[in-house]
Amino acid sequence: MDWFSFLVAGVMVYLAVFVFITGMLYQIYRWLSVPKTNVRLGIFPKPKSKTARLLKLAKDSFIFPQAFEIDRKMWFFAILFHFALLAVFIGHLRLIQEFSFLFNILGNKGVERFAFISGGSMGIILTVALLYYFSRRFKSPYKDLSVPEDYLLLILLMLVVTMGNHMRFFGDVRVADYREYVHSLFVFKPAFNLGLSVSLSKYSLVAHVFFANLLFIYFPFSKLVHAIGTFAANLIRSE
């Protein structure tokens, strides 16, 4: 591994993971250390039982059906974006361990084909949704509401996704090589194997990891904390 790759795809990864975890814990601590107002801020009709309340919380947080009623376009792209995000997150788990059940069913070639189609389409969906998010920011009234943070996050996300797509569509490296790199991170000996070192994909990988690192470092201090805050805030809705 060259020194630059070592810094970005090695040292910085640990830093990013550390900042992300401590940052999120700090954010949660910050929230919980401030007392709640005992004014009940919920809106009616409220769910009657505890189970109904939890079901409503899940529905409001994962599908937000009310938004569908007044802004279908934004709702559509938001659902698309977040679903694809979840899908690529799951897809990345393959870099830790091969999904053996899929492997058993589809075989080696089948898995590769499946990964190409699913990962590829999710990458395209993410790009399209991000482009929509981005173009929306340039129209009134969204333009007047937006702050630099909004653009910064979108640009970072776009860079991460583009680099990922680049590896997916133009890369010549096989999954086993990436997996070897991820495993090397786990044992604190970050390294690229020969296949990866000599490939052009190395550069897109390093760029992908670099922007992902930045995203994770900034995550706990940005509006992205809605990823956990949404559950707390949506729960207040039925208080």
Next chain:
Amino acid sequence: MTVDKQTEEKLIALLKQKINRQLLYYLDICARCAICRDACHQYVATKDVHYLPAYRAELIRRIYKKYFTRTGRIIPSLYEGKEITDDLLDELYKVTYACTGCRRCMFYCPFSIDTTWVLSVAKTILIAAGKGSPILTELADAAIEKGKNIDLFKGIMLDILKDTERKLQEKVGDPKATIPVEKEDSNLLYVALSGEHTILPAAIIFHQAKENWTLSLFEASNYGYFLGDTAKAKTIAQRIVDEAKRLKVKEVVVTECGHAHRVFKFFYESWAKEKYPFQVSSILEIIHRYLKEGRINLNSKYIKEPVTYHDPCQIGRNYGVFAEPRDIISQVSADFREMNPQREKNWCCGAGGGVVAQPDLDEFRIKTGELKVKQIRQTGAKIVVSPCENCRLQIETLNEKYNLGIRISSIMDLVAYSLLIPREQS
């Protein structure tokens, strides 16, 4: 221009005091997606970004980012973090005192962000900077003065009540019918508004239901709440809570007044840090109870003209009474029509949150009432019923300005009138 150092420090200390967990969530998680765009009648009617719910809260968020977050202190420009300037305060004034507090944006927000809750902080800051709404301050102070000098007001009030009592006796045909005031151990303390129109129909209903009730010396409306001054709002509401305790009533019944429902049900106990020794109910719940228990019987379907119901935000979405008024209206009306949208999705009338009391917003509330006008027209109704004084005043104005050709009624009026029909006919 930045406000002077001393004021700045005072405002920041105040903001710090006002921070609670709910507020932190709201300030930290907004994604500025602006799905709330079409939730706010004021934005839809004006297309002015100032009235976009997310933008209103964003003004507070900018101050918060600058003074209360680490990243915001280091790189304020990332969040457009702002120092408190006179311009910012003026902008805050514009977006805050125009908000009707309907919380329709909260209903549609994917994170359920309560913009009014954020704006209550804005109001605190404005008041501390000496920029609270002057007219709402005046009205709140007048109510507090009345509480201090109640003996002075009592004489006048009792005189006027004599007159109302005579009307009651005439209407119900019972020379012994009374409007009791300060009667101890009553079942319920009825809190009306200033003006006979909220007292007489209630007195008729209570008389017919043979209720053991007493009338509060104070009016339900709370300009301290509209102003956003918690101390004043508490003092104003406390006049009634103290009265209820003194008279040892079992239930405090709030008249058809939206925000008073919320003040007594959701806010007062938190402001005063105490639990009520009585129940709080809406007059709508009481009427509905009488009907269910058979204590009053309505003259069924006596209204032939089409009737529609406007859900006041503070009674529907923010208090939870949806079914009772519909039940009552359906009993007296042969042609009840729903508005679209309705219930928790209903559009605000355009004048809640003290907007109706601010003359400089008169034109604005007529303009932003256009959605309500459209809704009423769509129903083809000739009578619009709404159990909130604020909504009724606004719909009266809209009726006049947009030539709707409708009549506006309270629920109590419909019920009281229905109770009297057999007597008048015989």
